[in-house]
Amino acid sequence: MTGREVETDLLAAYPYLLPQASTPPSPPEPDRPFDYEAADEEREPAVTRGPRPDQSFDRVLDDAFGLVGGPAEVSRSRNATRGAFGDLETSDAAAPPPATHTGELGWPEARAVAARAGARPLGTVERDAADALGAVLAAPLAAATHLPAFDTSAMDGWAVSGPGPWRLRTPDEGEGLAGRPAAAGLEDGEAVRIATGAPVPGGTTAVLRREDGVVRADGAGLACRPGTASPPLGRDIRPRGQECRSGEALLPAGTLVTPAVLGLTAAAGVDRLTVHRRPTVELLVIGDELLTEGPPRDGRIRDALGPMLPGWLAAYGAELTGVRRIGDDRAALVAALRGSRADVVVSTGATASGPVDFLHPALAEIGATLLVDGVRVRPGHPMLLARLPGTGDGPRRHLLGLPGNPFAAAVGAATLGEPLLRGLGGCPAAEPYRVTAGADFPGQPGHTRLVPVALPERGAVPLRYDGPAMLRGLALAEGLAVVPPDGVAAGRPVAVLDVPCG
Template sequence: MLSPEDAWSAIATEAETLGIEQVSRAAAVGRVLAEDLTATVDVPAHDVSAMDGFALGGDVDAGTVLPVDGIVAAGDPPGAELRPGAALRIMTGAPAPAGADRVIPIEQTEFGAAAAGTGTVRIVETVPAGSHIRRQAEVTAAGGPLLAVGELLTPGGAGVLATHGIHEAPVYRRPTVATLSTGDEIVPAEAEPGPGQLRDSHRDFLRAALSQLGIEARSLGIARDDPVELRAKVERGLDSDVLLISGGVSMGEFDFVEQVLGDTGLGCRFLFDAVAIQPGKPLVAARHDRGWVFGLPGNPASAMVTYWLLVRPLLRRMTGLADGFWQGALRGRLKGGLPFAKGRDRFLPCRLEFSSGEVLVDPRPPLGSHDLVAYGAGAGLVRVPKFSAPAAVGESCEVLPL
């Protein structure tokens, strides 16, 4: 049985990004760039004013009154000229006139009719040369670097692409994921369960969790506890990049997932079949020539924990993001005590508060690995290392926000 770190190492060794696809700017938001992007234009395209005010040429003492020869607005073509000893009214974003070496903000002047580009302006406070002028190409230069491979495109990044007339972006393809629930006792969430039956919570949990990554899950429904039916559905799922099977991976008489995946005709190669965590010990990970298969535990909380700790980091890696087991965990301070752990690391649901620069962790100890409510309401997982003693209120802990 592997430690969670070793289980992740076995996964990470074989984790790879998928192919590259071109998508629209809007569709690229939240995706990872697969290639470097180059600036197509200078930004700014020419020297422009950074303030509403007056363009000046050379040093001007406070109290000086200058004639105003006109006005330059944003959108005007470059080419205006400032004659010596005069000023030009100028707007933010307007091209700096030839002969101007600074812009004085309007708040540092007394201007009267000069606001309309006529009359005179009195300088109240001086500004040094270069003030409030944005230089051509100071943000980006045409042909220079714009956005780098591996960057997550944000809404702001979409604006950058629009500025440069880039309508599509190369991004890593998101994995296709199929989900399959198992068990004679499982019925669809929309159905009314009979005696001894349970609604399928796994499908909706996985569908929602995958949607957070921008992945639309394909449901294969529910497979009964029959190896022939299970194999048929598994074969359908193997055309996806990742197949997530829930249930049927423990030691029961009707747990057939490992048996089916071990059939030589499916071409699966096991990485591991158990991880030293609680909940979530019976986790199966396998590879085949087209992708990945995970057999998640049937207990809902166990399925959640194994997904958060080991499956989600893989999916993020496949889309080009840097991630790993327990990556993104924070140090926090306990608002409630933690129980001891025996031979496996425990991961308990908790609520989080962010106060005065620290993370306050309020553990919500579950009734067991079947306690979907406790884990479903948790905002994070707090780690209780194996063989650790109970922890008291105020002690430090590690927590992974979800």
């Protein structure tokens, strides 16, 4: 493959890869409100553009992928798409450390606080199995029957008794089919037709597969096809209790109820499940500038978090009770916080210290207790977690305050929302997994970075468009790389969080 062909293939497979995920901020436009949060989070060094260094573009691509020894075949990740590929951005200057305040926690410490807040699961409920999807088992799943419940055929063919050839018995109507009672028992040297899943007759020693048998012209005899031996004892018979015995614990408490779990539940004869109650969540989308339809206009923008967060939070085990839209109105925000009965209120925006960022004063007014007030992470540092005033003997209620910028909000949900909601729902904590870094991940002194990545065979590779207000990189991401303050070099392990996929 020529260098140009390699270049074309890589560009088509990974249009948004970036060896160093950084985008210089645009200066604020005159006569428009200044976005303090975005400006603070996007403070990056200027990128100097000019003629490419004296090396081939193939080599630049190799460096971006962490390739060794020249171009190689690169597998495509599940979200790779075709499209335009801009110049690879490079910068030799170190980014200045972002401003912090004394109350901010490090990323691991903030996650630990959120996990402790959700350490006591909500109560248990009994539900019809079909209604338990997404909940977590509060008791082991025990089989109500043997699996299989009786000896069944694993293949289409003939139930046979002893070695061949065999006398072929004419089946009665429906005999030997799945869902019908077992056929009459076989005598030695006898055979009868049988279908996959049908109960085997008494006296059956094996099942002869359809492709391995030849029926005599008069239909009265059956033999193995030339070159095929008689099936050994037990061949293609699923014995009763092969998978489990009645009363056996199939899954432990703490197991997430997935579609596969529902299938196992039904197969084992179980109709109802005891699960932890899923935490209820009310979403408050804050901001006068947000539109719910049409393109941005007149200084207003589309709300991206109202459509995105319900599915994202549901992936963490939440049960959404509603989405409420609130303008930049302190009194309305206080009323919404006091009136909500959800286990967790999730708000978007108003977490920083801008002129209409009312979340902190609203929480103080209702007597909430701040557990996390800022996290040393980029993007998304002005996130917060608070314990709301109690209501008698009921479970503790919380507020998760996410930044208003879309990717920053996703980082906040992954940082604080995941451990909190999983814990309240009784689900074991989902720790990051480690993969090889397929490119250098620069660090940011004093701060953790969460970076959208693709996961081809070479390892985690950063995607472009990872600014706090951007979603293009996240939409293609297969995970969020957790980059410590000192960065991760290509070839070293990097922690990755899952991105909810639906």
